[in-house]
Amino acid sequence: MGRNILIYCGIDWAERTHDVALVDDSGQLLAKRHITDDAAGYKILLDLLAEYGDTEENPIPVAIETSRGLLVAVLRTGKRQVFAINPMAAARYRDRTSVSRKKSDPxxxxxxxNVLRTDMHAHRTLxxxxxxxxxIAVLARAQQDATWNRQQISNQLRSLLREYYPAALAAFEPWQNGLCRPAAHELLKLAPTPARAARLTRTQxxxxxxxxxxxxxxxxxxxRLREAFRADWAQQPPLVEDALGKQMLALLVQLEAACTAADDLxxxxxxxFPQHPDAEIIxxxxxxxxxxxxxxxxxIGDDRTRFADARGLKAYAGASPITRASGKKSSITRxxxxxxxxxxxxxxxxxxxxxxxxxxxxxxxxxRDEHGDWHAAAQRNLFNRMLGQLYHCxxxxxxxxxxxAYPTQLAAAA
Incomplete structure (x- = not known):
């Protein structure tokens, strides 16, 4: 089929199967397929696109509701434009054509x-x-998730120790990130209850x-630890204390795994990260x-065409304020x-x-002093300025x- 008309592709993504639809620039449905999420299904999709004029130089643009996965990786090869449409935005487009709110994957x-056919200019490609x-994005996000997970489990362990083992919290308090340190793990495994901790010798x-x-x-x-463990603390009944100790040991296993994952990542x-050309600048x-x-x-990635200017990057990061105006009323908020x-x-x-x-x-x-910003607002304004500097660099x-970067501020400080 020739490329004298524009063709657009939409894919309703699911875990095991996907629905594909092709429309022309008049909104006419040209083809639809139901494919599986495997190599065979991907081949059917690519063959279908090729049948309707998809080439390496002029690929058919695709809209899909996700930015991850093997299907997206297959579609992103070459010069193809892939649009990750927010599911909430897709739902609003669906309401334009179906007042009964019916829904189906095809x-x-x-x-x-049709989102691409009518409003492709309003959406951003991957x-x-x-x-x-x-x-680097995969590793950095995984390390961030592992750090958050480690902190969450550490908070759970701290909350549990407060219920029956305050001596341990007092013993580990002088250590930075005490519950995440190997020494704390060794001591808790050696003495999971305060009764056993009070019997520990200096040698142990x-x-x-x-x-x-x-x-x-x-x-x-x-x-110091021996004195902290042998101090006078309120205690749970022995049976309850032993049960809480077993619960603590199970939680400690999760914390050790989270600490190892965060350190490895x-x-x-x-x-x-140092291998990337932008690392030195950052x-x-x-x-x-x-x-x-x-x-x-x-x-932010390393695609310099992703943001037209620094304002787009600042809005993407949530650093720049947003103005809401209606009639004579207007407000500036984050x-x-x-x-x-x-x-x-x-x-x-x-x-x-x-x-x-x-x-x-x-x-x-x-x-803070001249504009009356609170701490968070002042930091957000500083982040907004530094993002502009980073974009320029x-x-x-x-x-x-x-x-x-700060000629006026440095002169004022001098």
Whole structure:
């Protein structure tokens, strides 16, 4: 079939099967298929597209409700434009043509195809990031998830210890991230209940610290732990205490696995991120280390055509404010629809920059003192400014320069 008419493809994605619909520029349904989620199904899809004029130089654009998976990877080869349509947006398009609110998978595929036919200009294609950037994104997001999971399990363990074992919390309090440290794990496995902890000898405590990798101050630390465990604490009945101890050991296994996963993924990020060409520029910014810099790169990618200007990047990150106006009333508020991962990384970035960049600290203080911003609003404004600087540096391949980034703030501070 010739390409004298424009053709659009919509795919209703599911776990095992997919529905495909092709329409022309007049909205006429040309073909529909039901394919499986395997190599055979992908071949049927590609053959169907080729039958209706799909070529390497002029591929048929595709709309689908996901940005991940093997099907998307197959579609993204070559120059094809793949549009990941938000399911909520697709539902609004469905209501335009079906007042009865009926829903079917073939019908959803047709709706997605018509989204491209009528409003392709209003939707954004998947970015053309390099394979290295996409690999770093996988590792950085996995490390972030593992860190959040570790903290969640640590909070659960802390809550459980408060119910029957406050001596352990007091013993680990001087340690940073105490419940995540190997020494805490060794001691909890050695004494899962306060009754057993009170019977630990100096020799047993020193041996546990050595197994955890401690090298210095072992005798003094063992003595401190012994005094904490033998202090006077309220206790649960013995049977209840033993049961809670078994529950704690089961939770401790999950925490150890989460700590190992977070550490292994951190090492993987440290190995992959410096290999990227943008790593040197990103790491030149104050407040950005390898882990946080990798998270920023994972969300913005290395496709320079993804954002038309710095304003688009700021809106994507939720750093820039949004204005809502109706009649004579208007309000300026923060954005709720944003990339949550990038926004979270930006909060940590701005917080770290306060102690490593004089210009950033002066800008933050000016927002607090002169504009009356609260802490979160001032940090968000700082993040908004630093994102603009990052966009400029990546576009022009320049490293961060403090005097260029904050000339007014540095002069005021001087």
């Amino acid at each position: 019908g959803d595929a047709l709706v997605l195809a 970015p053309r990031d390099s394979d290295l950037a996409r690999a 405590l020193q041996a546990a610290l050595k197994r955890a990798g401690r090298k210095r101050g072992i005798e003094a630390e063992a003595e 951190s090492e993987a990020v440290e190995e992959a 790491l030149s910014f104050p407040g950005l280390g390898i882990q946080l810099g990798a998270r920023v790169l994972a969300e 954005r709720w629809v944003k990339n949550d991962r990038l926004n979270h990384a930006g909060y940590l970035w701005a917080f770290s920059a306060l102690t490593s960049s004089p210009g950033a600290k002066t800008h933050y203080r000016r927002r 990546l576009k022009n391949r320049d490293l961060f320069d403090e005097s260029t």
